[in-house]
Amino acid sequence: MSVCHRRPIHSASRHYGGGLRSSSRPRQAVGPCFVFRGDDNNVKRKSPLDEGFDFAKEIKAAGGGWFGRKKQDGEEEPRRGSDVRANATVGFVDGILGNASVDVSFERKVKCAKCKGEGRLPRTVIKCPACDGTGIAAEEKAVTVTIPDGGVRHNQMLRLKGQGDSGVPSPANDGDLLVTLCVLYQDEPKETTRDAEGNLFTSVSLPSTVLASGTDALPVTLVDGTKGTLKVPSETKDGAALRVRGKGAISDKSVSSSTARGDHVFVLRACD
Numbered sequence: 475m476s477v478c479h480r481r482p483i484h485s486a487s488r489h490y491g492g493g494l495r496s497s498s499r500p501r502q503a504v505g506p507c508f509v510f511r512g513d514d515n516n517v518k519r520k521s522p523l524d525e526g527f528d529f530a531k532e533i534k535a536a537g538g539g540w541f542g543r544k545k546q547d548g549e550e551e552p553r554r555g556s557d558v559r560a561n562a563t564v565g566f567v568d569g570i571l572g573n574a575s576v577d578v579s580f581e582r583k584v585k586c587a588k589c590k591g592e593g594r595l596p597r598t599v600i601k602c603p604a605c606d607g608t609g610i611a612a613e614e615k616a617v618t619v620t621i622p623d624g625g626v627r628h629n630q631m632l633r634l635k636g637q638g639d640s641g642v643p644s645p646a647n648d649g650d651l652l653v654t655l656c657v658l659y660q661d662e663p664k665e666t667t668r669d670a671e672g673n674l675f676t677s678v679s680l681p682s683t684v685l686a687s688g689t690d691a692l693p694v695t696l697v698d699g700t701k702g703t704l705k706v707p708s709e710t711k712d713g714a715a716l717r718v719r720g721k722g723a724i725s726d727k728s729v730s731s732s733t734a735r736g737d738h739v740f741v742l743r744a745c746d
C-alpha cells in the first residue's frame with residue numbers, strides 16, 4: 475500500500491486570462507491512497523520465491539555461488555542486477571499538479587547475508603538454512619518517489635537508479651526500480667471528472683435567467699486552487715461549455731516526453 479505525502483507547497487501564482495486572481499494552492503490532507511484496481515500489496519512484480527522458482531537450478535547453471543560466475547582467482551564476475559517493477563498510486567490533484575511524493579514498498583533480490591551468497595555455511599558443506607542453499611535472499615524495501623512538479627500521466631513510469639536487484643559488485647551494478655504511477659480519479663474533487671485526453675469537466679449550475687442575460691464575472695476555481703472569473707455571453711444555452719485551455723491534466727495518450735495538458739472545461743447547467 476502506498477501512502478501519499480504532500481510537501482509544503484510554494485505560494486502559487488497561477489494566472490489565467492484577465493479575470494482570474496491567483497491564490498495559494500489548497501493544502502491536501504495527508505492520508506492513504508486507495509489502491510488502484512484492487513492491487514493488494516501495490517507491488518506488481520511477483521517474487522520468484524513465491525512462484526516456486528528453482529534458484530538452485532539457476533545457481534548451478536550460472537556456475538554456483540551468488541548471481542555471477544566466479545573467475546579462477548575466486549573473484550566474482552561483474553553482473554548487473556535485474557530491474558524491479560512496482561506500482562504506485564497517486565491522488566487526483568497530486569497527479570495533475572505534481573510537487574508531491576509517494577512511498578513505494580517492493581521486494582528485491584540480494585545476496586544472502588548469512589552465507590554471503592555461497593549457499594553453504596562458511597567453511598562447511600552444510601546448506602545455508604537462511605536461503606536454502608541459493609545464496610539469494612529476498613529483501614523488503616521502501617523508497618519515496620517524487621512526483622515531478624507539473625504532474626504525471628496516468629501509467630507513466632519513473633526509473634529509480636540502483637534500487638532494483640543487487641548486482642555484482644553491489645551497489646555499483648544494482649538494477650533499477652521501475653515505478654508505474656497510477657493516477658487515481660476515484661478521489662477527484664466533487665463534480666469534476668476527466669477524460670483520457672486530460673480534459674477536466676466541472677458542472678456549474680446557474681439560474682436560466684443568468685444564462686439568458688449573461689455575466690462578466692462567473693466565479694470558478696481551477697483544480698490547482700486558482701480562483702477567477704469567466705465571461706458568460708448572453709443567450710447562453712444549457713450545457714454550454716467555457717474552456718480554460720491547458721489547465722487540465724496531462725493526457726494519458728501523450729508520449730512520455732510530452733507534458734501537453736488538457737483543458738479545464740466548465741459546463742453550464744440551468745438549475746431551474
Ligand SMILES: [Zn+2]
Pocket residue numbers: 586587588589590591592593594602603604605606607608609610
Ligand atoms: Zn544463505
